[in-house]
Structure formats: structure tokens, C-alpha cells
Amino acid sequence: MRLKHYSYRTEETYVQWIRRYILFHNKQHPSDMGVVEIEAFLNHLAVEAHVAASTQNQALNAILFLYRHVLKQTLPCRINAIRAKRPQRLPVVFTPEEVQAILAQMNGVHHLLIQLLYGSGLRLRECMQLRVKDIDFEQKQIFVRCGTRRITLIAKLRLT
DSSP states (O other), rough: OOOTTTTTHHHHHHHHHHHHHHHTTTTOGGGGHHHHHHHHHHHHHHHHHHHHHHHHHHHHHHHHHHHIIIOOOOOOOOOOOOOOOOOOOOOOOOHHHHHHHHHHTOOOOHHHHHHHHHHHOHHHHHTTTTGGGGGGTTTTTTEEESSEEEEEOOOOOOOO
């Protein structure tokens, strides 16, 4: 793993997943197991252990690394395991009163930046890379150069 420049934490994590995989199958050697056992382990993680999708992916990557790079075995491209469900996350939206309360606690440059982020829909990096020439006060537009290269409107905000 070190020759492939994996981090030490990744190495530790992969070892833990491989250990759990072997223990799940009653200490059977991985070379004696195959796709059926991998799918059984991944199904167990999704259905019984209720792990997150990213956790299940991490376990799969560790096991694939074991088979491909350590045991030098080829596995089919597709492993048909039950996939852990990604949770539906709703965005956190502040009420106008909450925004005003937050802005009331700030002053100076931070106040201006938060107003600009909130009122124009800019991302943090876009706001930080903004230059004076990117703002058209007459057209009330901001030209965003970073990433998306788009034009957004300057919102009319009450200055408090």
C-alpha cells in the first residue's frame, strides 16, 4: 500500500475492514472465498449493520484491494450486493429573522462578506476570489470567474 502512496490511515482502515470480512466468514482464508462471500458481507453491512453508503464503499474498496493487489486474483467487474441507502439530506435554511440576528452580531468586513454570500448566492471561494472589477454596480451584477463562470445579481439588502 505504501508503494501506491496510500496514507497510513487508509492502510489502517483497510486492515480493519479485511479483518472484519475474515471474521464475518468464521476466519476462512480470503483466497478460499469469492464474490458470493463478498456480497454476503456487504449485504450484512447494509441490511443488518445499517452502515452508511460511504462506509459500505470503503469496506468494498478494502476487500477489492486485498483480492487485486495482495492475492492477485481477478474478480468480476460487478459485485451485486444490496447497497446502503444514502440519506436524503435537506438543506438548512435560515429565516430572514435568523439571518438578521446573525448579521447583527457581525461588523466590518465579516458583515459585508456574509451579506454578499447570503444576498447573491455566491459560494465561499467565489466570494473570496472576487475583485472590484467583477462587480457591475450599474447593472447590479457580479461576474463570477471561479469555477462556473457565471453572472449573478446583487441582492438589495438592508444595511443594519
